[in-house]
Amino acid sequence: MAARAKRSWAASCVMGLCILMGGTAYGQPETPPQEALPVLKSLDNLSRGFRFAPPLTAIAQSPSNPDVIYVGTEHGLVYTTDDGGLSWEEGGALVKRGRFYGAIRKQGGGSGASLPGAGPKSTSYSRVSGVNAPSNQFGGRDPGGPNAGSIEDSDQFSNSAFTADSAALTNGELTKAASDGSAVRSHYNAMFVPASGGSAAATSGGSDLAVGIRARAPRLAIQVRRKKRWGIGTSLQQSLALKSGGGTAIHFFDINPQNPNDALVATADGLRRTTDGGYSWPLVLTGATKDERHVNHIARHPKNREVIFVGTSLGLKISRDGGKTWQPALHPLASSSDVRWIEFDIQNPDVIYIGVTFGLLRTTDGGRSFGLIFRSAWPPLSRVRAVRRDPHDPQRVWLATADGLLLSEDGGGKFERVGGLVFVGFSVWTLTFGREPGHLYATTTRDIWETRDGGKTWTITYFGPNHWKNMFTIKDQSRENSLLILTQAEVLRYGPARHGPVSMDAVHRFRRHTAGEPLLNEVVAAALKRSGLYIPQLLGYRRGARWAGLLPTVEAAVGYLDFDGDYLRNNVQSNIDGLSVSRRGGLETTVFSVFANWNLDHLIFTRNEAPITRAARVNLHMEWVVKSTVVTLYEERRRLLLESFVRPENGRIGLLRALRLEELTAHLNALSGDLFQPMPAL
Amino acid sequence: MFNRNGIVILVLMMSFSLTPAFAEDWSPMIQRQLDALKEEPSVQKAQAAALSFFNISPDGVQGMRSRASYKGLMPTLDARYRRNDTNLNVDTTNTVAIGPDAFLFDNVVGSVNEVQVGVRFNLPLLVFNAEVLDVGSLAVLQEGVLKEVTRLYYTRRRLQIDLILNPPGDPATRMSKELRIEELTSTLDAMTGNLFSRSLNRRPKAVRAIP
Numbered sequence: 082m083a084a085r086a087k088r089s090w091a092a093s094c095v096m097g098l099c100i101l102m103g104g105t106a107y108g109q110p111e112t113p114p115q116e117a118l119p120v121l122k123s124l125d126n127l128s129r130g131f132r133f134a135p136p137l138t139a140i141a142q143s144p145s146n147p148d149v150i151y152v153g154t155e156h157g158l159v160y161t162t163d164d165g166g167l168s169w170e171e172g173g174a175l176v177k178r179g180r181f182y183g184a185i186r187k188q189g190g191g192s193g194a195s196l197p198g199a200g201p202k203s204t205s206y207s208r209v210s211g212v213n214a215p216s217n218q219f220g221g222r223d224p225g226g227p228n229a230g231s232i233e234d235s236d237q238f239s240n241s242a243f244t245a246d247s248a249a250l251t252n253g254e255l256t257k258a259a260s261d262g263s264a265v266r267s268h269y270n271a272m273f274v275p276a277s278g279g280s281a282a283a284t285s286g287g288s289d290l291a292v293g294i295r296a297r298a299p300r301l302a303i304q305v306r307r308k309k310r311w312g313i314g315t316s317l318q319q320s321l322a323l324k325s326g327g328g329t330a331i332h333f334f335d336i337n338p339q340n341p342n343d344a345l346v347a348t349a350d351g352l353r354r355t356t357d358g359g360y361s362w363p364l365v366l367t368g369a370t371k372d373e374r375h376v377n378h379i380a381r382h383p384k385n386r387e388v389i390f391v392g393t394s395l396g397l398k399i400s401r402d403g404g405k406t407w408q409p410a411l412h413p414l415a416s417s418s419d420v421r422w423i424e425f426d427i428q429n430p431d432v433i434y435i436g437v438t439f440g441l442l443r444t445t446d447g448g449r450s451f452g453l454i455f456r457s458a459w460p461p462l463s464r465v466r467a468v469r470r471d472p473h474d475p476q477r478v479w480l481a482t483a484d485g486l487l488l489s490e491d492g493g494g495k496f497e498r499v500g501g502l503v504f505v506g507f508s509v510w511t512l513t514f515g516r517e518p519g520h521l522y523a524t525t526t527r528d529i530w531e532t533r534d535g536g537k538t539w540t541i542t543y544f545g546p547n548h549w550k551n552m553f554t555i556k557d558q559s560r561e562n563s564l565l566i567l568t569q570a571e572v573l574r575y576g577p578a579r580h581g582p583v584s585m586d587a588v589h590r591f592r593r594h595t596a597g598e599p600l601l602n603e604v605v606a607a608a609l610k611r612s613g614l615y616i617p618q619l620l621g622y623r624r625g626a627r628w629a630g631l632l633p634t635v636e637a638a639v640g641y642l643d644f645d646g647d648y649l650r651n652n653v654q655s656n657i658d659g660l661s662v663s664r665r666g667g668l669e670t671t672v673f674s675v676f677a678n679w680n681l682d683h684l685i686f687t688r689n690e691a692p693i694t695r696a697a698r699v700n701l702h703m704e705w706v707v708k709s710t711v712v713t714l715y716e717e718r719r720r721l722l723l724e725s726f727v728r729p730e731n732g733r734i735g736l737l738r739a740l741r742l743e744e745l746t747a748h749l750n751a752l753s754g755d756l757f758q759p760m761p762a763l
Numbered sequence: 764m765f766n767r768n769g770i771v772i773l774v775l776m777m778s779f780s781l782t783p784a785f786a787e788d789w790s791p792m793i794q795r796q797l798d799a800l801k802e803e804p805s806v807q808k809a810q811a812a813a814l815s816f817f818n819i820s821p822d823g824v825q826g827m828r829s830r831a832s833y834k835g836l837m838p839t840l841d842a843r844y845r846r847n848d849t850n851l852n853v854d855t856t857n858t859v860a861i862g863p864d865a866f867l868f869d870n871v872v873g874s875v876n877e878v879q880v881g882v883r884f885n886l887p888l889l890v891f892n893a894e895v896l897d898v899g900s901l902a903v904l905q906e907g908v909l910k911e912v913t914r915l916y917y918t919r920r921r922l923q924i925d926l927i928l929n930p931p932g933d934p935a936t937r938m939s940k941e942l943r944i945e946e947l948t949s950t951l952d953a954m955t956g957n958l959f960s961r962s963l964n965r966r967p968k969a970v971r972a973i974p
Contacts, residue, residue, distance in 0.1 A: 702903050
């Protein structure tokens, strides 16, 4: 019986990395352990590192369809999955701006599908460089220019290159540019006008070409040159792109609770929105300055989804029409703060907590007035990372800061540290509530801590990897008591082992299959040898460096010299004739020399034999890179292979899994030299 | 009964036969479209083309490494040629006995041709050459190129398959996906020396029509 239970336990572990958490408790009083029995948890890696371009920075899961997950990166990429992490699609919310050199384009010449890279492209924020909506919803700042209506009315794909280019201009800049005279307006008309024509063409002043600032806006050109010198600023767009070159990091996602394809993303260069599941990310909120465009957080009103609050590095912005127009919060505290988190009180949404870099603000009238309710003399403690109101107890407000965790039991009146010394000195990034009252996860850079008694005692529930930081933790909506953990390079699903006992027959078949495959250490060794980074070989080679002293440096030379000369003496005194002579002679010399130079001191010691040189350090680093890549690929391949045996799938999911297996096998084969049988999916 | 090689072959055959072949009964049209994907360059070809394009193929790198270890056999060669032309004139005057005019004229004309050839063998390099270790730096570049080309290849392939199995209802999404495939194709082309474009041009039009 016991053996059977053990086998069942083991079988339930095979689908993921199983972690047995005992529960070392830290905290204030000595309390008995939370659970008498160890909790069996499993960790499923949905990413395995290499699939994404790290560092990852934000994650969100759709409330209406938990299989839809968005992941954002530091470099503006967005990965989306609609099958719970089995397959991912890569897209870009925004990418780093490049230099803009081209300046002449035929108006309307971009008919047909516009290819990325065709024509000047200072930025591209969608996977397709187009299919977007305008970015003209900045409340009160609508330039009212001729381009305003033309784009909104147009959903022409042929306009994609132009609209993609337009993304280089933030709305504030557009306003500024458009207000600078008709010449500039016509320039932008030419950029924005759809290929099929439109109202903008009629107001473009009849210009055929959209050219740089020099030709189209000489007055502005002079101003730009005065400021930027002659070397820069020959193109208005280039100038503006250089001036507005914000970051590309993605900070936060907010998915429409009813529609998983509708999501807002807070980026370092504005707020963007997708309505097609991540294919295009048009700009919906920008700002006049870099800080204003640096959006940190998004929060929707819990009862009226049209009301959206957005926290930027320079103030709070509020939209009351679902993101069409935006108004800045007028109160000085909210309009000038670096806002990091916005938290609505679910029961009374007029009460909103705003985490800023110098403390915590609160409004009780829906955002009209704000008061500073927490500030510490110790600056890191005032640097708020997250604010969470306890869903089970409205009076409890949790504050995650750069120096630990605070809790207020009276709705924000007074905050005190929790967790004893557990979080002191550590940045707490996110707070995630469990289902039961008092159950909370706190994510620090390295670990995830868990409390089940409202913060009195804490246990480490997940030890983070050494080389990747935890970035974000959210509750996994698809499973109970599970978390989605985002590290810098992974998306992890962590929670109680949910897989039931699997068929031992399938496990046996898996074992039989993998019995003929090389072991992990063999693959690693093969990959390292193939790359010339196998440490025993490298060290052996280094050990031989000492014996190089036995061999000399040999120099051999052959020289040949040929001299040929005449000597003539002429005496003009006729009485001394004997003194007039003529002589002729020559000389040939051949020289052969050999020198040998032994550096016998190398027999005692040479620095080449010790791995202290730059090359040695580089080699060690590269050995680690190759090794970790192979280990990652091998483990994921094994995991998928096991899944394919114990949980065979058909249809699209089955094919995508087979394709993933093919990919992993091909990658491993390329690294290790065809050690595995190819696994073609098609 | 079996020698060791026989056992290895048997195990490999068993493993091959146990490979979980993905078999699905697709509709004929879908199957045709999926089959058309097989006409495209394989990932192995794409990987090899990318490594070759960046001049970091494993054979090439291994060649660099072995050449670095044997470079001590080849000497550095110095060759020197020098020519020296000399023309010396000496006029002798005896102002006491003869007068102020020179009476004796000496002229020496000569040339020197010198050729020197030297070789320098750095034999210790046969035992240890740090350049052998430096070549290892290419491993990360190799790994990066392989990772990128494999990732792009399968991102593109997933999109292709998704477009076939799960065709979007609205034209906007469809065009988005097709443009994304084009973007990935051009990126792969840029990494592989136009491998995909060349392959596409060689294929019949009927096949090319399938995204």
